Structures are given as C-alpha cells and as structure tokens.
Amino acid sequence: MDVKELIQPKQKVDVLEKEEKKIVLYNDDVNTFDHVIDMLVATCDHTPVQAEQCSIIVHYKGKCSVKTGEYDDLKPRCSALLEAGLTAEIV
Numbered sequence: 001m002d003v004k005e006l007i008q009p010k011q012k013v014d015v016l017e018k019e020e021k022k023i024v025l026y027n028d029d030v031n032t033f034d035h036v037i038d039m040l041v042a043t044c045d046h047t048p049v050q051a052e053q054c055s056i057i058v059h060y061k062g063k064c065s066v067k068t069g070e071y072d073d074l075k076p077r078c079s080a081l082l083e084a085g086l087t088a089e090i091v
Contacts, residue, residue, distance in 0.1 A: 018070050019071075020068055020069065020070070021068070021069065021070065021071050021074055021090050021091065022065045022066075022067065022068040022069075022074070022090070022091055023044070023065070023066050023067040023068075023074050023077060023078050023081070023088055023089070023090055024063050024064070024065055024066070024088060024089055024090075024091055025040075025054065025058050025063065025064050025065075025066045025081065025086060025087070025088045026058065026062065026063045026087040026088065026089075027058045027059055027061075027062045027063065027087075028086070028087050030085065031085060031086060033052075033055050033059070035084070035085075036051070036054075036055040036058070036086065037051040037052055037055050038051075039080070039081055039084045039086060040054055040055070040066060042080075043077045043080040043081055043084075044066050044067040044077055044081075045067075046066070054066050066088075071090065074090050075090065078090050
C-alpha cells in the first residue's frame with residue numbers, strides 16, 4: 001500500500017490587526033490629586049488604588065499612560081478627561 005502525501009502550497013494570509021493606542025495623561029499645576037483620581041476612576045475604569053498610582057507617576061514623571069485600547073474606545077474617555085480640565089492625548 002502506497003502512502004501519498006498531499007502538499008498544498010503555502011498561502012499568504014493577511015491579518016488585519018487594530019493598532020493599540022493609549023491615553024497619556026500629563027502633569028499640570030492646576031488639578032488636585034483627588035480630582036485626577038476621581039476622573040481616572042470615572043472615565044478609565046481604574047480602581048482607586050490604580051488611579052492614585054497613576055496620579056503619583058504623573059506628578060513625579062510628568063506623564064503616564066493611563067489607558068490602552070482601540071481608538072474608538074479611547075476617544076470618549078480622553079474627551080471626558082479634557083472636559084474635566086486635565087491634559088491628555090491619544091498616542
């Protein structure tokens with residue numbers, strides 16, 4: 001009994017991946033820690049501890065990535081941070 005192998009040529013498959021973006025929050029001299037923490041909890045679904053850690057990083061380092069994801073998800077979150085007087089952008 002002969003065994004025959006069926007070999008198919010390799011096919012090129014294009015995979016469309018959505019590019020992951022992030023919201024970067026910047027330090028300012030206007031907003032209090034409490035305000036920043038409250039906004040991160042409300043808009044970015046942070047726990048209070050996560051929000052506090054991010055606010056400390058922003059204070060000492062000048063900026064912090066506070067949320068990653070698809071642009072369509074981040075746009076309203078970033079807009080809410082901006083409307084609350086924080087300085088943020090999607091990169």
